[in-house]
Amino acid sequence: MKFEQPLHPKAESNEREGCLNDEKIRPILGVNLELMMGSKKNQMIGILTRESMGGNAGEYEGFPCVVANFYYDKNTGEISGFTNYSIKGENLVEGSFRVIVDMSLKNPFLKIIEKHFSLESSKDAMENLTKSVDLYNQKNTSE
Numbered sequence: 001m002k003f004e005q006p007l008h009p010k011a012e013s014n015e016r017e018g019c020l021n022d023e024k025i026r027p028i029l030g031v032n033l034e035l036m037m038g039s040k041k042n043q044m045i046g047i048l049t050r051e052s053m054g055g056n057a058g059e060y061e062g063f064p065c066v067v068a069n070f071y072y073d074k075n076t077g078e079i080s081g082f083t084n085y086s087i088k089g090e091n092l093v094e095g096s097f098r099v100i101v102d103m104s105l106k107n108p109f110l111k112i113i114e115k116h117f118s119l120e121s122s123k124d125a126m127e128n129l130t131k132s133v134d135l136y137n138q139k140n141t142s143e
Helices: 022-037 044-048 123-142
Strands: 063-073 079-082 092-101 109-116
Touching (some): 022 044, 022 123, 063 109, 063 123
Antiparallel strands (some): 063 092, 092 109
């Protein structure tokens, strides 16, 4: 999919409901990317800075990894927040990203190399999450 318009993270909630098409996918990708790039408590960079490298996440080609757990809407793929604690909500399911760490970079959380989604996820949700990962990886590797 080619994006000709900028992503709008503050889209109206009614734009995110119902049958998904290109116009409705864009706001979800913007919301997801904002949460993935953010350093606040419930955002991916914020939670990863408090995770230990290596350990259960292992390493990839000599680089340590960390895992970011998150909750998302199983119908749309919109991420609600990153946390190691349970989040309750209608349609919310858990997912995780395995991320390579390179401490020599400005943003050390270089690239998402694995993604795990709930089996309850719709096709649209998995597509939106996968595209969100692609955008994160493109943004990080181009800087």
